[in-house]
Amino acid sequence: MNINSSRTDAYGLHESSLVKENVGDEFDSGPSEVKSFSRKRRVQDKSSALVKQIRRLGCFLSGCSRQMPNQTIPERTVSHWIATDVCEVADVASSKVNVTFTAEEAAERFRNTIENLIHTLKYDEIAMEYLEDDQREAITGIxxxxxxxxxxxxxxxxFTFESSTDKYVAGKTIGLMRIEEIESYLxxxxxxQAAEASKxxxxxxxxxxxxxxxxxxNxxxxxxxxxxPKVKASVDFRVYExxxxxxxxxxYPFFQTLLAGRGFFSELGVVFNFxxxxxxxxxxxxxxxxxxSNMLTVGLRTNESNMREYFNQHVMDVIFSGRCDGIVNAMFDDTSFGTDNEAKPANRPxxxxxxxxxxDVKDSRARLDDIFTYRLKDKGMCYRRIADERGTxxxxxxxxxxxxxxxxxxxxxxxxxxxxxxDQLAELSFEKVIEVTDSMRK
Known part of the structure; x- marks a missing residue:
């Protein structure tokens, strides 16, 4: 599934394509403003901007015989004289636009970039988790x-290492300029990271x-x-920022706990957005x-700005729907359930x-049961005459x-x-249950 195409909502949130299917937004990974990391990078950014400017002006340049193909003949006779070096930069940018790489070629180029960075910056270990041994080959692949x-x-x-070429989407390519942009992020x-460790x-x-x-x-x-930042003092009187x-x-630790280590690539983007x-x-x-206590867990319990409701709708519902749709499709289509999470039914059941x-209970059974049932009744949810061996x-x-x-x-x-x-009545009832459990937690 591609979580690349996107736009930004009013809160500055980039939503994944999983969200697009369920809540109408997308996860933005289009061109964004990036700091210059080398002279080569600055030239690329400059050339890209100039190409757009030249096309907008609809002109041909001094020392450059090429004419804009989308102009009429009379328009092409009007010359706008621009410095020769601009034309040269535009030629460089134009040549980059036409260069594309297959997924395997792009993967090899990114691997070389990452290995060079690890070697040049003298990284000792690339590990799955903080205390684990060096696993740079598998982690680089993931x-x-x-x-x-x-x-x-x-x-x-x-997030597992996969060496089979079946993992690549057939027929898809990526341009040189996008590859260079990604390399700048890497x-x-x-x-x-190296500078932070040195500090x-x-x-x-x-x-x-x-x-x-x-x-x-990020x-x-x-x-x-x-x-x-928040400044907080601990029990030992040390101050933390x-x-x-x-x-x-x-x-990432929250994401791993939430999905028991079985989260998908795209689902990490959904949690990151939240x-x-x-x-x-x-x-x-x-x-x-x-x-x-994880910071995200604490925040959801505190529930400032109604973030828990947002989390349920834009994280849990998105993840659940994406997985459930694949299972339901497999049942009705009499096919095996795949792991690519891409199929979406036209009409969801x-x-x-x-x-x-x-x-997890820390109070006595009788007291907790009394508090819960009393507060449920206070919300208007009364005893129903439905037999159940476990209770009322x-x-x-x-x-x-x-x-x-x-x-x-x-x-x-x-x-x-x-x-x-x-079901409005069911949703209202469930909302009251949450209100009661929240009040008891506090």
């Missing part, structure tokens, strides 16, 4: 496929897959670091660093949802009910009657 997937050249899949993130005098220079992926997305999407850089490092959209709210909600909430059901009517019960001494569960999306 990282390159992740990049190419966003450009529409590799099928969407989980140069930037590897250089900045803290780290003995070994290393880069983990998670940091690499998020740094690349550089490619050109997300501004416009947040106000919670910054956007710290938030970035929390995204994090950068609510970056200020997440930092404002953050606890003291060095705790076990009206599937039923049935949430099961689970909470509550609801506004018998069509949608919730069943609170203990799965064990340590787990309090709430089962919900399955309902169709768009």
């Amino acid at each position: 990282f390159i496929d992740f990049i190419l997937c966003q450009e529409g050249l590799v099928h969407d899949r989980c 140069n930037a993130i590897f250089t900045e 803290f005098n780290k003995l070994r220079l290393r880069y983990s897959l998670g940091d690499m992926l998020i740094d690349y997305l 550089k490619k999407e050109n997300v501004p670091d416009d947040v106000t 919670i910054t956007y850089e710290k938030l970035l490092k929390e995204i 994090a950068v959209k609510f970056r200020q709210q997440l930092i404002d909600s953050a606890c003291v660093p060095l705790t076990s 009206n599937l039923k949802f049935g949430e099961e909430l689970e909470y 059901r509550y609801g506004f009517d018998d069509s949608f009910t919730v069943l609170p019960f203990y799965d064990s001494q340590n787990w309090f569960e709430i089962n919900c009657t399955p309902y169709h999306s768009g």
